[in-house]
Amino acid sequence: MDVHRFPMAPGEALLRAEGVTLEYRSGAATVRATENVSFEVHRGDRLVLLGPSGCGKSTLLKAIAGFITPRAGSLTLDGQPILRPGPDRFVVFQEFDQLPPWKSVLGNVMFPLLAGGVARAEARARALHWINKVGLSPFADAFPHTLSGGMKARVAIARALAMQPAILLMDEPFAALDALTRRSMQEELQTLWEEIRFTMLFVTHSIEEALVVGNRIVLLSPHPGRVRAELNSHQFDLGSAGGAAFQAATQRIHRLLFGDDALAVPALEPVHA
Numbered sequence: 001m002d003v004h005r006f007p008m009a010p011g012e013a014l015l016r017a018e019g020v021t022l023e024y025r026s027g028a029a030t031v032r033a034t035e036n037v038s039f040e041v042h043r044g045d046r047l048v049l050l051g052p053s054g055c056g057k058s059t060l061l062k063a064i065a066g067f068i069t070p071r072a073g074s075l076t077l078d079g080q081p082i083l084r085p086g087p088d089r090f091v092v093f094q095e096f097d098q099l100p101p102w103k104s105v106l107g108n109v110m111f112p113l114l115a116g117g118v119a120r121a122e123a124r125a126r127a128l129h130w131i132n133k134v135g136l137s138p139f140a141d142a143f144p145h146t147l148s149g150g151m152k153a154r155v156a157i158a159r160a161l162a163m164q165p166a167i168l169l170m171d172e173p174f175a176a177l178d179a180l181t182r183r184s185m186q187e188e189l190q191t192l193w194e195e196i197r198f199t200m201l202f203v204t205h206s207i208e209e210a211l212v213v214g215n216r217i218v219l220l221s222p223h224p225g226r227v228r229a230e231l232n233s234h235q236f237d238l239g240s241a242g243g244a245a246f247q248a249a250t251q252r253i254h255r256l257l258f259g260d261d262a263l264a265v266p267a268l269e270p271v272h273a
C-alpha cells in the first residue's frame with residue numbers, strides 16, 4: 001500500500017462551481033446565502049474563500065461536501081455532479097470537539113477509515129503514518145481532552161489526510177486557536193502541502209491567513225455572497241508576512257471587500273496583488 005499517494009493529475013479543474021446560488025428555507029422565510037458563485041479548484045490548489053462573516057463561505061463548503069443542494073447552478077467534482085456526501089471530500093471544522101472524546105488519537109484517526117470499510121490492520125497502519133506526519137506519534141494513545149488546541153487541530157488534519165480525499169475542505173480550522181498556535185498551524189499546513197501536494201479549499205475571514213495559506217483567493221462580497229474578485233497569492237507565505245508587498249496586498253484586499261474598489265471590480269476579474 002502506498003499511503004503517500006494522493007489523487008493527482010495536474011491540469012484540468014478538479015472542482016467546478018458554476019453559478020451557485022444557495023438558500024436556506026424555513027417555513028415562508030428564505031435566506032439567500034450565496035448568489036451566482038463560480039470558481040474552479042485545480043489539483044494541488046490551495047484555494048481560499050475569503051469574505052466577511054455571513055457571506056456564505058461555510059454554506060458553500062457544506063454544499064461542496066454534499067450536505068446542501070444548490071437552488072441554482074452546479075457543483076461538480078472530477079466532472080461528476082455533487083449530489084451527496086462522499087469519501088472523496090473531507091471537512092475539517094473549527095470546533096475540535098469534532099473528535100469523539102472516548103477515542104484515543106489513534107482511534108480518532110482510524111475511525112473514518114474503518115467506517116469507510118478499510119480493514120483494521122490497514123486502517124491502523126495508515127492512521128499511524130499520518131499521526132507521525134503531524135508530529136503526534138508520542139500521543140497516539142492519548143485522549144483528546146489531554147491535548148492542546150493545536151494538537152487537536154493536528155489530529156483533525158491527520159484524520160482528514162488519512163482518508164486521502166480528492167479535496168480537503170477546511171472551514172476556519174484555526175480560528176479558535178491563539179495567535180501563536182494559529183501561526184504555527186498555518187506553517188505546518190504549508191509544510192505538509194509542500195510534501196504531499198493535496199488539494200485544499202480553505203475558508204477564512206482573515207485576510208492575512210488567506211494570503212499565507214492560499215495560492216489563490218476568491219473574494220466574496222457581503223451577504224449574499226457573490227464573487228468579487230479572484231487573486232493570485234502564491235508569492236506569499238509566513239516569511240513574507242509583515243513585508244511591504246504583503247501589507248500592500250492586505251490593504252488592496254481590504255479595499256476590494258469593504259472600500260470604494262468593492263463597487264468598481266467586476267466578478268472574477270483577475271487581480272495580481
Ligand SMILES: Nc1ncnc2c1ncn2[C@@H]1O[C@H](COP(=O)(O)OP(=O)(O)OP(=O)(O)O)[C@@H](O)[C@H]1O
Binds near residue numbers: 031058
Ligand atoms: N441553518 C441555517 N438556516 C438559516 N440560515 C442560515 C443557516 N446557516 C446559515 N444561515 C445564513 O446564511 C448566511 C451565510 O451563512 P454562513 O455561515 O455560510 O456564512 P459565513 O460566511 O460562513 O460566516 P462566518 O464567517 O461568520 O462563519 C447567513 O446570513 C446566515 O445567517
